[in-house]
Amino acid sequence: MNKQRQKRLILVLILIFGVGTAVTLGLQALNKNLLYFFSPTQVVAGEAPITRTFRLGGLVKKGSIKREKDGLTVHFQVTDGAKVIAISYTGILPDLFKEGQGIVAAGKLQSPGHFIAEEVLAKHDENYMPPEVADALEKAHKEGKSVSQEESAQDTNITPTTDSVL
Amino acid sequence: MSLAKFIDMGGYGFYIWSSYGIAFCVLMVMVWKIRKNKNMIYKQLRMKYKRTHNIQQDN
Amino acid sequence: MMVKFIHKLASPKYFYHLSGKLLPWLMAMCLLFFLLGLVQGLIYAPVDYQQGHSYRIMFIHVPSAWMSLMIYIIMATAGAIFLIWKIKLAAIIASSSATIGAAFTFIALVTGALWGKPMWGTYWAWDARLTSELILLFLYLGYIALEEAIDDPRSASKACAVLVLVGVVNIPIIHYSVEWWYTLHQGASVSKLDTPSIHISMLIPLLLMTLACKCYYALTILMQARNKILWQEQNTHWVRALITENQSKG
Numbered sequence: 426m427n428k429q430r431q432k433r434l435i436l437v438l439i440l441i442f443g444v445g446t447a448v449t450l451g452l453q454a455l456n457k458n459l460l461y462f463f464s465p466t467q468v469v470a471g472e473a474p475i476t477r478t479f480r481l482g483g484l485v486k487k488g489s490i491k492r493e494k495d496g497l498t499v500h501f502q503v504t505d506g507a508k509v510i511a512i513s514y515t516g517i518l519p520d521l522f523k524e525g526q527g528i529v530a531a532g533k534l535q536s537p538g539h540f541i542a543e544e545v546l547a548k549h550d551e552n553y554m555p556p557e558v559a560d561a562l563e564k565a566h567k568e569g570k571s572v573s574q575e576e577s578a579q580d581t582n583i584t585p586t587t588d589s590v591l
Numbered sequence: 592m593s594l595a596k597f598i599d600m601g602g603y604g605f606y607i608w609s610s611y612g613i614a615f616c617v618l619m620v621m622v623w624k625i626r627k628n629k630n631m632i633y634k635q636l637r638m639k640y641k642r643t644h645n646i647q648q649d650n
Numbered sequence: 651m652m653v654k655f656i657h658k659l660a661s662p663k664y665f666y667h668l669s670g671k672l673l674p675w676l677m678a679m680c681l682l683f684f685l686l687g688l689v690q691g692l693i694y695a696p697v698d699y700q701q702g703h704s705y706r707i708m709f710i711h712v713p714s715a716w717m718s719l720m721i722y723i724i725m726a727t728a729g730a731i732f733l734i735w736k737i738k739l740a741a742i743i744a745s746s747s748a749t750i751g752a753a754f755t756f757i758a759l760v761t762g763a764l765w766g767k768p769m770w771g772t773y774w775a776w777d778a779r780l781t782s783e784l785i786l787l788f789l790y791l792g793y794i795a796l797e798e799a800i801d802d803p804r805s806a807s808k809a810c811a812v813l814v815l816v817g818v819v820n821i822p823i824i825h826y827s828v829e830w831w832y833t834l835h836q837g838a839s840v841s842k843l844d845t846p847s848i849h850i851s852m853l854i855p856l857l858l859m860t861l862a863c864k865c866y867y868a869l870t871i872l873m874q875a876r877n878k879i880l881w882q883e884q885n886t887h888w889v890r891a892l893i894t895e896n897q898s899k900g
Binding site: 433436437440444445448452456459462463464482517518519520521529546548550551553555556557558559560 | 699700701708733771776777832847851
């Protein structure tokens with residue numbers, strides 16, 4: 426490689442390295458703002474901007490969904506496995522909304538632990554399989570669980586998927 | 592499986608077929624534009640060569 | 651030996667002739683893989699346990715998104731090669747890729763929106779994954795605009811190479827955004843090493859469609875590069891001979 430090519434190679438490398446560093450530093454500064462939503466733990470810890478609208482994400486707690494008679498208003502709880510926050514929402518829910526589903530709700534905290542949502546989005550995981558396979562997996566999972574220590578139904582439902590959904 | 596059921600896709604037909612429709616339109620327009628571009632280049636170069644050829648003959 | 655072959659390949663004339671022989675094969679493979687992928691993906695693949703039929707959008711969405719990243723990496727590599735070694739063919743490869751990359755990015759964004767509406771409940775969300783992919787589209791469009799704006803082909807290639815190299819930082823951000831930050835977009839299914847998170851009956855059509863998209867890229871980049879070579883080398887004997895020879899054939 427001749428001198429000039431070497432010089433150009435070094436210039437290109439400096440260019441990539443420089444921009445890379447700048448962007449890394451920039452992203453670190455913006456880190457919080459790049460979160461699309463906050464987890465219940467973060468909200469309880471006071472890390473979310475509770476005075477204005479923000480997004481709260483978590484898994485819909487099993488057995489927590491209560492629908493009002495008008496058919497549009499729904500109350501449920503979201504959890505990240507550690508903390509729980511109650512959500513009230515009036516409007517159309519996405520098709521995927523159900524117990525154990527990851528969701529992201531946009532709205533405001535009315536009181537600590539109670540969130541009023543203006544919009545609820547569903548967040549699905551990255552697993553794709555036919556229903557029969559999912560059934561078989563769930564069955565195997567349950568049998569495995571019943572042999573081992575008995576855990577509360579809620580916990581077994583939340584913990585294994587929390588990692589992949591949140 | 593009936594055709595109507597296939598098109599309906601469990602109620603998601605609109606989203607699925609418009610996805611594939613848009614995708615293949617974009618891919619096909621792309622190929623068509625490149626081919627058109629090729630024909631244009633051929634035409635222009637042919638004209639250019641003819642011109643220079645004539646000039647050479649005149650001399 | 652290898653170096654000799656690369657130098658030969660880098661000569662526009664040789665590249666033009668070799669690529670001409672490849673084109674019909676690529677065209678056939680592209681059509682075959684698209685056909686197989688579509689039949690498998692839209693007809694034979696089973697419904698998803700969570701998303702029903704709607705997940706079938708994945709078979710065009712995911713390959714397009716992969717292509718948008720792969721093409722950018724190829725452009726950046728070609729750009730760097732051009733800046734350092736001044737190989738003309740590298741500049742042609744980079745600039746021929748731009749519109750194809752932009753097309754795949756556009757498809758990934760549109761099909762993603764059409765998938766997001768029924769599943770997430772919204773066409774668009776400003777989360778890290780979607781936003782960084784949108785930035786990628788702007789990088790492609792910026793590249794195309796910059797190339798159009800500069801008249802001198804050499805300075806255009808140079809400026810575009812710098813732009814594409816600066817934008818390369820966006821690539822790891824797109825890829826890792828779903829791991830680094832909380833996003834609405836789910837994590838990666840296929841590149842995950844531990845447990846397979848996509849069933850084999852769905853993985854096969856996904857891979858077929860990916861192969862089809864790769865063949866499509868190979869096909870279109872060669873077609874595009876051949877056009878650019880003809881134009882750039884119009885004053886050479888071989889282009890002149892080629893064009894005048896083809897006159898009778900139309």
